[in-house]
Amino acid sequence: MKKYIFIVSAIVLGALVCGALDNVHPYGDPGTALMDDYFLANSYKSLSTQNIVTSIVFDYRGFDTIGEAAVLFTAVCAVGALFREGRGRR
Amino acid sequence: MIGNAPFFVVGVLFMMALVGIFMSRNLIKIAIAVTILGSSVNLFLVSLGYRAGGSVPIHFLAGEGEVMVLPTPQAMTLTAIVIALAVTALLLSLIMHVWRHYGTIDVDEVRRLRG
Amino acid sequence: MGKVFTGFGYWDVGAWIIFFIVAAAYVLWLRYQGRQDYKKGTEQDEIYWSGNETPEDGEGLTVPASSAYWGFRKALEPFYDRLVGMHTGVASDILGYYVVVVAFMAAIILLV
Amino acid sequence: MNGFVQLIVLMLLLISAFFALWFKDLISSVISLAVFSLMAALEFYMLQAPDVAIAEAAIGAGLSTAIYIIAVRACSGVKRRQGGGPK
């Protein structure tokens, strides 16, 4: 019984998301993109990086990348802690 | 030609993943559903940045004066993919430990903490 | 030290602390007024347990914590049955309530 | 033409996601998930995001599948302990 309520609400949520996503902007036409046009125009000029995505990942939004490296490091620490070879203390 | 089809597919994937979490009783199936949920969000981000007729955001390949697709969602998606991988690895490790302790990976039987 | 104004009135921590000091002094004074002639180590300061033999270990003397507020729980039995029954501890139920709440909020705010 | 191919890829995405959730057998499910990741990589490529496509192909279809298979292998031995329920 409870399970069906959950499934129905998941379907409702999915349908609402489906319907709402039509309103972002028409697919393939993001309109004026101030921030991205800045990257497209300036990244090669001021940084000489051909690949604009790389220049965003490592320069404009470099702080996200360190957060992301920290996420990987966290995952390694957590998985390593879960499978650590503990000395038993029976 | 294809209208808003990618956004629609994102919505359907989102719904399928959420329903899949509740339909399945196996913990690994639940982890698979969570991975699909993450992929649908990644697809949403990248399709947000698509410009009709745009080219790859690399000067070297695109040539002069071409319209390019938006690069920021791609950078965001790169981060999101790696984060999803990290969470998947951790979820699966936890499931392995649940198997070790409980001898089952049925979601209805993993319930020592209740009340 | 000082007053805290809440918009409807105020509250002063200093007054409260002075009140507590006065109350503590009064309690100590009352205690001091009691009988002084009890002797330590004799049966006068033994625990009185309804005339029964006092247990050696404290285990037998205490009311266990799960029996505390037994009447309260008994009086609200239907409420507690439902509330505790909600906490099944199944992972997909935990997630389910979350999705129900988000779906409810989304339905109200997007459709109404 | 491009739009038509993209529609096919999107359909394949939905189908592979459906099968990943539908199969009872875990290994089949994981293989479907790998196909799903590959399709997602293809879709990213068609959305002009080669960086993301490479990442999705390497991580989603390669490493993620590997760790799923490890987990499935680890969780499919004999039942060894009394599980479930309160202690």
Next chain:
Amino acid sequence: MRPLSVVVRTGCDFFAWFMIVFGVNIVIHGYMTPGGGFQGGAIIATFLAFLLVAYGGKKVLSWVNEKIYEFLFEELGLICFFVLALLGIGNSFFYNFLASPLGAERTGIMSLISPAGTTVFMSIAVGIEVTGALSLVIIAMFRGIRQFAGPSLPEEEIGHDR
């Protein structure tokens, strides 16, 4: 896992080393062509997954040294990345202090460095870090199978319960 057949093993031997070269190429040329630290690092980490699948966990884990992955790859990459970010602190954290605008005069030591500046080095550092991190995750989970599947369970930590 059991080792696979000799045909697969030979194929993996050949292919796995090719993956490393391909991954390094993707990391190094990330500033020009599609790719970068994460993608290349993930591809290099697939090397270990290949070997583990082909030869089985027992053999590979006996000659892979985890400390090398942990300290030489992961820690080194992270700390290089952090230090590169920190060096720009004259302007701000993460300032690209080596970059030069297009067409600017480059002299001395600067002419040896790619004009993309710290982007290239950060990409390499992240590539090293991701290689180490993903390999370590796979190694740890593989060891997990052997921990649980062995004849006796690992000894448990007693912790605080008395």
Next chain:
Amino acid sequence: MNWNEHLPALLLALPLLGAFLAPLCSLGGKTVRNAMFMAISFLTLLVAFFLWRTVLAEGIQYYVMGGEGSRLSLPSGMAVPVRIILEVDALSAFMALCGAIASFAGALFSLNYMSRFTGLSRFASLYLLLTAGMLGMMITGDIFNFFVFIEVSSIASFGLIAFWRDRPAAVEASFKYALISQVGSMFILVAAGCLYGRYNMLNMAAIGSALQMGTMEKLALVFLVGSLAMKCGAFPMHMWLPDGYAEAPTGVTCLLVAVSQASLYGLARVCFSVYGIAIGSAFIPWMIIVFGLASMFFGVAMAVVQHDMKRLIGYHSVSQVGYMLLGLGVGLLVLGDPRAMAEFGMTAVTGGLFHAFNYTMYKALLFLAAGAVYYATGKRDLNDMGGLARKMPYTAVMFLIASAAISGLPPFNGFVSKLLIYESSFAVHPFLAVVALVTSVLTLASFVKVFQTAFLGPEKGVLAGVREVPPAMLAGMAVLTVVVLGLTLFPSWSLSNVAEPAARALVDQSGYIGAIMGGGM
């Protein structure tokens, strides 16, 4: 170089660097690792304190990551910021200070508490990463960066909750939290994508300046409010919280309390600073109020019948978060009405934020005291305890102070913030204040039960060998006790210097936006 300018970046860089260095330091042995761990925690606390002082003295601080200068928020010729900007206003600094104190106390406590476990270099890394993630959530001004830091803190907490992996309940609690938290994070990412797709910006202040309510914004608001309310433990989504809090090692639980406050901060920031008056309908404020009431009442109702010590305190967390949600919801409800805002809205917001500070301090102290009891006796069930006050006098006194503070007994700091919340919520509807009062009474009742059964009463034979815990653990608790007593003895100072600037900064949406959008300064 002017170090004051770099304080926001330093606040995040220090714990991250410490986490990265922890495996290297543990090559040098136990002493080096512990010294590094403590030094980094203490330096983070120091930086948070100086940042708070600077913000109070000089107004909003912001830091442009990777810019030509750290104060150049808008690049030349651009109307919107393009880089990641850390924005620290009085609220962020206040929350960061509160989190840093909890982190320091937990680290001090963990030195002895964790010594019975293996894998401590991993523990140090994860602990510092959890601190970094929490502080990052509190001071970042970029919505995608917020998501990244949420993930850092969530993944670190999964690892830490399951740190004692040989205990089945710990693994189970961690799995439940991981599942729900990952779905919540994905919802937050969808919300960030929606806002990005509409405005092509990721900076919160810039989005706030351009925001107009439409379908996408409503969807994003629902996802953000739902996920962040889940992460701070609002009622129907709270079930992971007692499990996780009870099963995590105690020093970590102390920090997890602060991490849930970071989610609360995110909720406040999204509702007040990004959406603000544009939120339009009264539905979301009422929803927050209902969350608050439900978590208050049902949380404490569940707590009364528990008999596992840490789990009981975990259910109290749910009920205490309800007070803050109630305060913030009342403030949000009257945000567009200047008269009502001056009359009781401001009081409600101040009460909510001051309660967040108080709550972090005394709840962390309660958890540490419960952990100390667990360390000394090896028992968590209240049925097995009794008469511990003779054996562990310092712990008993500190537990008494904390439980008096959480129940809102008059001289203590919990009462001040609860009083502000009662009086302001009474002005909206008397029913809200009644629920809050009943909750307070039930809180007192359940803590009377805990104190009576664990610390008072006759001694039990099985507990004869119990001794007071080692000094480092006592020091960790003492730090928090001193803060609680300080807030108790100087309520008007702490209100006017700690809580009110934060509340003013939270309500002042134009100030938050203007600091970034106002130009290069």
